[in-house]
Amino acid sequence: MTNSISINNTRIDYLDLLKGFAILWIVWYHQPHPAFVDHYYHVPVFFFVSGVFFRQKNFVSHLNGILTHIVVPFVFFYLISYCFQFARFFFENQTLIGFEWDQVLDLFRQECSGNYLRVNIPLWFLVSLAEIQLLYFFVGKLPNLVILFLSLVILITKESLLSWQTYLFFNQSVYWLSYYAIGDIVGKHIVTPNNSRNRQFTKNTQLTFSGKKYTYCIIAALIISYILVRIASHYLYNSFLCNIMYEIEVISFIILSVYIFSLFNGKSIIAKCLRFYGKNSLIVLGLHIPITIVYGGILFKLFRITGNNWIGFAILILVCITLIPIIYLLKKYFPFCVGYSKAHITMDNYRK
Numbered sequence: 001m002t003n004s005i006s007i008n009n010t011r012i013d014y015l016d017l018l019k020g021f022a023i024l025w026i027v028w029y030h031q032p033h034p035a036f037v038d039h040y041y042h043v044p045v046f047f048f049v050s051g052v053f054f055r056q057k058n059f060v061s062h063l064n065g066i067l068t069h070i071v072v073p074f075v076f077f078y079l080i081s082y083c084f085q086f087a088r089f090f091f092e093n094q095t096l097i098g099f100e101w102d103q104v105l106d107l108f109r110q111e112c113s114g115n116y117l118r119v120n121i122p123l124w125f126l127v128s129l130a131e132i133q134l135l136y137f138f139v140g141k142l143p144n145l146v147i148l149f150l151s152l153v154i155l156i157t158k159e160s161l162l163s164w165q166t167y168l169f170f171n172q173s174v175y176w177l178s179y180y181a182i183g184d185i186v187g188k189h190i191v192t193p194n195n196s197r198n199r200q201f202t203k204n205t206q207l208t209f210s211g212k213k214y215t216y217c218i219i220a221a222l223i224i225s226y227i228l229v230r231i232a233s234h235y236l237y238n239s240f241l242c243n244i245m246y247e248i249e250v251i252s253f254i255i256l257s258v259y260i261f262s263l264f265n266g267k268s269i270i271a272k273c274l275r276f277y278g279k280n281s282l283i284v285l286g287l288h289i290p291i292t293i294v295y296g297g298i299l300f301k302l303f304r305i306t307g308n309n310w311i312g313f314a315i316l317i318l319v320c321i322t323l324i325p326i327i328y329l330l331k332k333y334f335p336f337c338v339g340y341s342k343a344h345i346t347m348d349n350y351r352k
Helices: 013-029 042-052 059-093 101-108 121-139 144-156 158-162 170-201 205-233 239-261 269-279 281-303 309-333 342-351
Strands: none
Touching: 013 042, 013 239, 013 269, 013 281, 013 309, 042 121, 042 170, 042 239, 059 101, 059 121, 059 281, 121 170, 121 281, 144 158, 144 170, 144 239, 158 170, 158 239, 170 239, 205 239, 269 281, 269 309, 281 309
16 A cells, blocks of 8 residues: 555556555445445455565665655554544543543554554554565565465464464564565566556557457456355355465455456546545545544434444545545645655656
8 A cells, every 4th residue: 555556667557446446445344334345355455466566675775665655654644543532532522531542552562453453443554564565575585486385374374373462463464465475476467467468459459359358358257266266155164164265255356356457447537536546545544534533423413323324425425525635735745744755746747
């Protein structure tokens, strides 16, 4: 979910669209929502895409990238969220007696889950991403087959791994490292050729037809495999096999999404919206929870309803609209705090 989404300074548009789709899914996931939103595909998508754009650098440059694009934004959003919790408590109670001052230290608790981050739960993602990128600097030097084998071991030992009580979500980071590695090793072969083909489509109509036909065949095969895995999982009673089938299901969905979004018309209104939120997914991740709480409180006072899916959808729309001016203001006046530099923003605008 970092702001870098390019290979060799060439932006891959359909991955911005995919990121936009995934981040809006995350925002909706944190509202009252229909059952189909419960499928936990959105987080693996981001780790996979992050792995696609991994490049080996010298350690100092690599560490500087982690600090600039992940750690600084995390601290910025963490402090904003803590101040918000402070203001929210005072507004609701007209006193600070009983405010849990120590929640700012939740980050340093030893737990087995990332849901204990009361200040702003989704920020666990940035902690894990920083740890993964640090770990993968060393793991990524191993042969690809060894990395894939390690990823397989991690995936099949998921239940045990996620039951560990660790600091700084380290157990979560080790698990999600597998999707990052698959993005690096497998994703690069899927994404880069697709992007190259898309650029060639405009030059050769016949190539466009054959290329798209090939992509449609892959999409059809992935849909069939996804459906078969989903059906098979309902007939399995062994938890170990169910976990394996689930990971296959998630990976199939991610790769399927990459191919589907590679065919999107980038000029449509939907594509423009997805692109905007995809390019600014880091800001959306960091700020959507405080904004959600505000709108949730307002709508509850107006309608006295909680847990209604339509209310959840209304909050989703309101949050997305509210984020638009906030994103522009942060990128203009506080670019460093949200993982951008002014030069980065200028170049990004040029590529549009």
